Amino acid sequence: xxxxxxxxxxxxxxxxxxxxxxxxxxxxxxxxxxxxxxxxxxxxxxxxxxxxxxxxxxxxxxxxxxxxxxxxxxxxxxxxxxxxxxxxxxxxxxxxxxxxxxxxxxxxxxxxxxxxxxxxxxxxxxxxxxxxxxxxxxxxxxxxxxxxxxxxxxxxxxxxxxxxxxxxxxxxxxxxxxxxxxxxxxxxxxxxxxxxxxxxxxxxxxxxxxxxxxxxxxxxxxxxxxxxxxxxxxxxxxxxxxxxxxxxxxxxxxxxxxxxxxxxxxxxxxxxxxxxxxxxxxxxxxxxxxxxxx
Amino acid sequence: xxxxxxxxxxxxxxxxxxxxxxxxxxxxxxxxxxxxxxxxxxxxxxxxxxxxxxxxxxxxxxxxxxxxxxxxxxxxxxxxxxxxxxxxxxxxxxxxxxxxxxxxxxxxxxxxxxxxxxxxxxxxxxxxxxxxxxxxxxxxxxxxxxxxxxxxxxxxxxxxxxxxxxxxxxxxxxxxxxxxxxxxxxxxxxxxxxxxxxxxxxxxxxxxxxxxxxxxxxxxxxxxxxxxxxxxxxxxxxxxxxxxxxxxxxxxxxxxxxxxxxxxxxxxxxxxxxxxxxxxxxxxxx
Numbered sequence: 001x002x003x004x005x006x007x008x009x010x011x012x013x014x015x016x017x018x019x020x021x022x023x024x025x026x027x028x029x030x031x032x033x034x035x036x037x038x039x040x041x042x043x044x045x046x047x048x049x050x051x052x053x054x055x056x057x058x059x060x061x062x063x064x065x066x067x068x069x070x071x072x073x074x075x076x077x078x079x080x081x082x083x084x085x086x087x088x089x090x091x092x093x094x095x096x097x098x099x100x101x102x103x104x105x106x107x108x109x110x111x112x113x114x115x116x117x118x119x120x121x122x123x124x125x126x127x128x129x130x131x132x133x134x135x136x137x138x139x140x141x142x143x144x145x146x147x148x149x150x151x152x153x154x155x156x157x158x159x160x161x162x163x164x165x166x167x168x169x170x171x172x173x174x175x176x177x178x179x180x181x182x183x184x185x186x187x188x189x190x191x192x193x194x195x196x197x198x199x200x201x202x203x204x205x206x207x208x209x210x211x212x213x214x215x216x217x218x219x220x221x222x223x224x225x226x227x228x229x230x231x232x233x234x235x236x237x238x239x240x241x242x243x244x245x246x247x248x249x250x251x252x253x254x255x256x257x258x259x260x261x262x263x264x265x266x267x268x269x270x271x272x273x274x275x276x277x278x279x280x281x282x283x284x285x286x287x288x289x290x291x292x293x294x
Numbered sequence: 295x296x297x298x299x300x301x302x303x304x305x306x307x308x309x310x311x312x313x314x315x316x317x318x319x320x321x322x323x324x325x326x327x328x329x330x331x332x333x334x335x336x337x338x339x340x341x342x343x344x345x346x347x348x349x350x351x352x353x354x355x356x357x358x359x360x361x362x363x364x365x366x367x368x369x370x371x372x373x374x375x376x377x378x379x380x381x382x383x384x385x386x387x388x389x390x391x392x393x394x395x396x397x398x399x400x401x402x403x404x405x406x407x408x409x410x411x412x413x414x415x416x417x418x419x420x421x422x423x424x425x426x427x428x429x430x431x432x433x434x435x436x437x438x439x440x441x442x443x444x445x446x447x448x449x450x451x452x453x454x455x456x457x458x459x460x461x462x463x464x465x466x467x468x469x470x471x472x473x474x475x476x477x478x479x480x481x482x483x484x485x486x487x488x489x490x491x492x493x494x495x496x497x498x499x500x501x502x503x504x505x506x507x508x509x510x511x512x513x514x515x516x517x518x519x520x521x522x523x524x525x526x527x528x529x530x531x532x533x534x535x536x537x538x539x540x541x542x543x544x545x546x547x548x549x550x551x552x553x554x555x556x557x558x559x560x561x562x563x564x565x566x567x568x569x570x571x572x573x574x575x576x577x578x579x580x
Contacts, residue, residue, distance in 0.1 A: 047471060047483075065557050177467075245472065246469065246470050254566050254567060
């Protein structure tokens with residue numbers, strides 16, 4: 001079994017009036033099944049209200065299934081005795097760094113998680129060192145978190161999760177509030193954790209550029225997984241993605257527009273390099289045809 | 295002439311160990327009817343600057359003029375300034391509080407002391423111009439999606455009928471379609487109602503697509519104040535100060551280095567496409 005297995009998951013939000021009577025329900029997740037292998041880099045896309053965050057909150061038991069099951073590292077999230085073990089194996093990072101930092105000094109904030117787990121003091125410091133190294137923030141260990149930039153704060157929040165040695169990190173729009181360089185820092189940090197430490201990553205984002213390089217992409221709409229595949233496969237479906245209120249990276253859109261204008265290029269171009277090579281090949285072919293024509 | 299900022303400095307925590315010089319000798323003129331993008335890394339002073347423009351924060355030194363009137367003069371009405379210069383904060387949906395959408399939008403004009411009919415007329419107009427369906431007017435703001443809430447919050451400021459609208463990252467956290475819809479509506483407000491707009495954004499792609507002028511802030515200074523094409527030519531310098539150019543700018547530079555005679559000033563997908571098609575045509579004929 002993969003590190004995460006979701007089977008026929010349904011989640012209903014129930015609205016109650018002041019006396020606690022049910023006023024209505026809305027279905028946020030509708031029969032989702034998916035599996036994530038250990039060490040994978042997964043991206044979940046979907047418009048606001050498509051169910052991404054609700055899905056993510058099931059992975060470290062902030063929410064429990066209405067129907068169906070979720071297993072994290074082989075443990076069923078519906079069983080209360082698994083709760084702490086699951087939260088240690090699946091750590092979560094949220095959108096706003098200011099809501100996640102509690103320490104007055106960077107290194108204390110990072111040590112908070114392992115301390116709460118009852119890790120011995122010596123080991124806490126070892127873990128803090130390693131976590132700060134992993135997010136490239138060692139130089140700021142004695143700084144006050146509120147003097148850091150948005151990207152730095154978010155890296156401290158990630159270090160706080162890393163110090164708990166989770167096998168899997170779930171990031172719910174971790175870059176939504178950051179400037180371009182902050183976004184890049186955070187995504188590079190997450191990629192490194194995935195590649196060097198083999199941490200499984202589940203990234204929820206609205207920035208299509210952050211999808212490139214992922215092992216697998218899931219697209220959600222109205223509580224269901226409507227499209228999945230490699231970034232190339234998913235971004236080949238430009239029109240379908242737009243229907244789901246999403247987009248493609250600018251380079252993919254440019255290639256798509258050029259193709260519509262008659263320039264033969266392959267589908268799902270994801271990088272500038274692919275586009276440059278594609279255009280060079282196109283030009284060679286066309287010149288060849290022109291020569292034959294003469 | 296709408297707003298003139300002269301030698302403005304702002305210092306947080308003056309006289310303490312935490313003193314921060316957030317704005318350093320800023321000089322700017324914002325003309326009526328302009329559509330300006332304000333970009334800068336987190337902590338560069340963008341938000342502090344916007345809060346000066348409607349008098350929420352008072353400059354430590356320097357002067358600000360609104361239609362040639364000194365806003366720090368004793369007889370100048372700050373209340374009036376705040377109704378003329380509307381400020382939409384980051385995540386404005388956190389500020390919705392009324393029982394339904396319509397009442398929430400009415401709150402601002404009601405506080406201006408207008409008659410009930412006028413208040414409701416303005417609220418309706420404002421909701422219409424942000425493209426919110428009338429079936430939602432009586433809904434609780436908390437039942438709406440993120441994009442819808444954001445629209446209601448913007449309508450709340452529009453109902454004050456501001457002459458200048460400042461939006462602090464109005465699309466943060468929205469999905470791509472929601473982002474495009476809100477920006478299109480802001481663009482329409484600018485075109486149809488001639489409202490002066492100052493858009494604070496971290497998305498270089500969005501800024502490139504909509505604005506005519508970009509002000510780049512860095513460590514409390516104005517680093518660049520030019521057209522988008524001119525600003526994004528400095529993409530290497532922008533990267534050093536936490537920013538970037540739109541992705542197409544990088545693509546076009548890469549193509550140019552590979553011998554395609556494309557226009558490296560392209561900042562939108564459409565411009566890039568047209569330029570590449572022209573370059574391809576040229577190469578085939580050569």
